[in-house]
Amino acid sequence: MYVLGIETSCDETAVAIYHAAKGLISHTLYSQIPTHNEYGGVVPELASRDHVRKLIPLIRQILQDSRLAPSDIDGIAYTAGPGLMGSLLVGAATARSLAWSWDAPAIAVHHMEGHLLAPMLETDPPEFPFVALLISGGHTLLIEVSGIGCYKLLGESLDDAAGEAFDKTAKLLGLDYPGGPALSKLATQGKPRFQFPRPMTDRPGLDFSFSGLKTFTLNTFQNSNQSQEDKADIAFAFQQAIAETLTIKCKRALQQTGLKTLIVAGGVSANQEIRRQLALLGSKEGARLYFPRPEFCTDNGAMIAYAGCQRLQAGQTQNLEIFARPRWPMNELLSL
Ligand code: KG4
Ligand code: ZN
Numbered sequence: 001m002y003v004l005g006i007e008t009s010c011d012e013t014a015v016a017i018y019h020a021a022k023g024l025i026s027h028t029l030y031s032q033i034p035t036h037n038e039y040g041g042v043v044p045e046l047a048s049r050d051h052v053r054k055l056i057p058l059i060r061q062i063l064q065d066s067r068l069a070p071s072d073i074d075g076i077a078y079t080a081g082p083g084l085m086g087s088l089l090v091g092a093a094t095a096r097s098l099a100w101s102w103d104a105p106a107i108a109v110h111h112m113e114g115h116l117l118a119p120m121l122e123t124d125p126p127e128f129p130f131v132a133l134l135i136s137g138g139h140t141l142l143i144e145v146s147g148i149g150c151y152k153l154l155g156e157s158l159d160d161a162a163g164e165a166f167d168k169t170a171k172l173l174g175l176d177y178p179g180g181p182a183l184s185k186l187a188t189q190g191k192p193r194f195q196f197p198r199p200m201t202d203r204p205g206l207d208f209s210f211s212g213l214k215t216f217t218l219n220t221f222q223n224s225n226q227s228q229e230d231k232a233d234i235a236f237a238f239q240q241a242i243a244e245t246l247t248i249k250c251k252r253a254l255q256q257t258g259l260k261t262l263i264v265a266g267g268v269s270a271n272q273e274i275r276r277q278l279a280l281l282g283s284k285e286g287a288r289l290y291f292p293r294p295e296f297c298t299d300n301g302a303m304i305a306y307a308g309c310q311r312l313q314a315g316q317t318q319n320l321e322i323f324a325r326p327r328w329p330m331n332e333l334l335s336l
Pocket of ligand 1 (some may be wrong): 134135137138139162163164166167178179180181184233266267268269270271272297298299
């Protein structure tokens with residue numbers, strides 16, 4: 001079974017082809033970073049327009065690269081949410097139209113389920129059950145996962161997501177969008193000087209709150225000379241605070257569930273310091289840790305093709321509706 005995956009939830013237009021037995025055949029992506037860079041963040045209308053321009057050419061290209069014809073495609077998986085409504089609609093309408101004309105089923109994929117399953121694309125994938133830490137631009141979720149679609153929410157961010165905190169803090173320090181990678185690069189030049197709080201770690205529970213860190217950063221920045229050295233030291237302290245907070249909560253989640261497998265995915269999981277601290281936690285707790293390769297941490301088509309393939313193989317499809325949901329709680333997903 002060949003499945004075409006389409007991802008257009010935010011600022012990447014991404015496609016992939018996954019085969020149920022052969023694995024990932026091909027994936028490619030067009031990043032809209034240059035489009036949004038001058039505005040310092042994603043402009044939804046420009047994102048939608050870029051998806052309209054790029055999606056069909058990318059699909060043509062991936063079919064050609066994979067030496068496949070439309071008649072070889074057995075199913076089409078597309079990100080139906082959560083995300084920007086205009087961007088989602090481009091993917092949903094395209095996927096639905098192709099499914100109609102190619103006479104193949106289409107399946108709506110939850111973007112965060114895509115992230116959650118991304119480690120499955122690696123050789124030596126994790127086995128269920130496991131704890132998943134999903135850290136992206138829009139979500140920070142700790143989930144107990146007993147199978148595809150069997151998700152028990154353990155904790156989530158009560159305000160800013162981890163990626164959002166990175167992006168806002170980066171902007172405050174005058175760094176370019178997307179802020180996460182820029183801030184972590186600057187942090188490599190920083191040294192331990194400032195002590196930032198580890199929010200919500202002084203009380204029980206697995207929820208997160210990162211918006212206070214942003215204010216703490218602002219105050220520290222305004223009280224400094226705002227030199228390059230100050231910025232680097234602040235970036236360092238901020239990154240340490242996020243990494244340590246995530247690590248403390250993951251430790252609790254492992255202890256609370258008694259599970260010995262932790263998977264970490266979503267754009268922020270590309271962060272080297274976060275990966276380092278979590279890997280250390282894994283070895284201390286005797287837990288196995290799984291990350292996607294960095295290019296599958298951030299948005300990509302491969303994770304959508306994979307997730308869709310699992311659901312299509314289980315016989316799930318949807319009616320002909322162009323289905324898109326900007327907000328979509330994960331606990332509404334069907335289990336396999
Ligand atoms: O998963 P993703 O690509 O898109 C969403 O689903 O939101 O995540 C994007 C987020 C952005 O906030 C970006 O700044 C952050 O992931 N990010 C990083 C790094 N790479 C991407 N944050 C910290 N360090 C990184 N290396
Ligand atoms: Zn994402």
